[in-house]
Amino acid sequence: MGQDLPYDAYVRWFRNAAPYINAFRGRTFVLAFGGEMVAEAQFPSLAHDVALLNSLGVRLVLVHGARPQIEERLRARGAQLRLVGGLRVTDETALACVKEAAGTVRVEIEALLSMGLANSPMAGAQIRVTSGNFVYAKPLGVRDGVDYCHTGEVRRVDAAAIARHLDENAIVLLSPLGYSPTGEIFNLSAEDVATATAAALKAEKLVYLVDAPGVVRADGELLRELPVDEAEALLREPPANVRDDVLRCLLSATLACRAGVRRTHLIDRHVDGSLLMELFTRDGVGTLVAAENFEGMRRASIEDVGGILELITPLEQQGVLVRRSRELLEMEIERYTVIERDGMIVACAAFYPFAEDRVGELACLAVHPDYRRQRRADALLAHVEREASRQGIERLFVLTTRTTHWFRERGFHEAELGALPVARQRLYNYQRKSKVFIKDLAAAR
Numbered sequence: 001m002g003q004d005l006p007y008d009a010y011v012r013w014f015r016n017a018a019p020y021i022n023a024f025r026g027r028t029f030v031l032a033f034g035g036e037m038v039a040e041a042q043f044p045s046l047a048h049d050v051a052l053l054n055s056l057g058v059r060l061v062l063v064h065g066a067r068p069q070i071e072e073r074l075r076a077r078g079a080q081l082r083l084v085g086g087l088r089v090t091d092e093t094a095l096a097c098v099k100e101a102a103g104t105v106r107v108e109i110e111a112l113l114s115m116g117l118a119n120s121p122m123a124g125a126q127i128r129v130t131s132g133n134f135v136y137a138k139p140l141g142v143r144d145g146v147d148y149c150h151t152g153e154v155r156r157v158d159a160a161a162i163a164r165h166l167d168e169n170a171i172v173l174l175s176p177l178g179y180s181p182t183g184e185i186f187n188l189s190a191e192d193v194a195t196a197t198a199a200a201l202k203a204e205k206l207v208y209l210v211d212a213p214g215v216v217r218a219d220g221e222l223l224r225e226l227p228v229d230e231a232e233a234l235l236r237e238p239p240a241n242v243r244d245d246v247l248r249c250l251l252s253a254t255l256a257c258r259a260g261v262r263r264t265h266l267i268d269r270h271v272d273g274s275l276l277m278e279l280f281t282r283d284g285v286g287t288l289v290a291a292e293n294f295e296g297m298r299r300a301s302i303e304d305v306g307g308i309l310e311l312i313t314p315l316e317q318q319g320v321l322v323r324r325s326r327e328l329l330e331m332e333i334e335r336y337t338v339i340e341r342d343g344m345i346v347a348c349a350a351f352y353p354f355a356e357d358r359v360g361e362l363a364c365l366a367v368h369p370d371y372r373r374q375r376r377a378d379a380l381l382a383h384v385e386r387e388a389s390r391q392g393i394e395r396l397f398v399l400t401t402r403t404t405h406w407f408r409e410r411g412f413h414e415a416e417l418g419a420l421p422v423a424r425q426r427l428y429n430y431q432r433k434s435k436v437f438i439k440d441l442a443a444a445r
Contacts, residue, residue, distance in 0.1 A: 024057070027203075029059070031050070034067060038108055046269075060171045069105055086248065091150070131175070135157055137178025176190045189248075194206060205261070205262070205264065205265065208253070208267070214267060227289075231253065253266065257291040265278050294342055304338055305330055349365045350364040355391065358393055359393060359420070360388040362381065396412075407439075411440075
């Protein structure tokens, strides 16, 4: 990365990644990918990224598929490839191919994670990989007249056994195979295994590497964030352009969120480094399905003072905002509303009512440079206007030096200083020469 970025950009990226490094240490992630990825040239790069996560203290469970490897063996035997409803009918011949393919893929992954070559990302990694009979399964049986034979579904996951290996800093590797108490072997979908495992472990994240940038609208727009209820609505009427494998992963993502997994991610397996970019940048590169809002507006608390200062200090230095001390912010924090995005304050605004005059002041309206032009300032303004109206405030004013046009476009008109409450006139800074703009909230309604 240092060769691709100027040094200052590299340092900035590394500093921005630091909160995630701290937050992820000791957390459990489940990473699921198909057999297609194992068979392609970019898989060693994924192995390097997995090693990096392991070295940062992330507890990792890898769930691999083996579809292309199974189909290759079936074709070699001249056997029939039979899929019904996206599920393979696993007869005796198919089961033999499944066992052979899963074993081969497992060994290949273990070999790549065992590399320790000098001058490589895995130098000195000394990763331990653990596999075993952690997944218990039951047969699908006969459905809609189709006997699925040795195709099964997850009955339960031995979370305690997996956790013991994770506690020892091992990576747990799971195949799309499950076992019954009677000694039978069942062919499972990797998505089913990943979802059940993430839920059983109460994983922080479940990540799917898919054959697309994520979930993409018909117009080509990538859906970067989907609350789980919106994802479920999309599954009821899926866009025609979304691949079936992406829809299967999206369904698994919603099931995982409903089962207690906080966040699931769908990212492009063809992009080198997509896993790191998704996890260590605030906006990521794929689609996030979240059990709770990734971004939301709320009343500020004393814990937000540092984040607000970080947001507004550059604007104060540019003269856009009047300077506010930490002490003043702490005293007036209940006046502030913030928009928080993945733990970062990206926008704020303050509201000061002058109840006797039925006038209120909008102050300290600020949005982080990376998140402008996305109507967050409009959302804060609308929130303040609703709060003002609720308190019986009839007019809202703002003092500004640089953003007069923005306020004009939103119904404010320029006024004289004398239009302000007397108490606010006494605090006017004649050196800044801020312009006064007022909005009639009753007329706006």
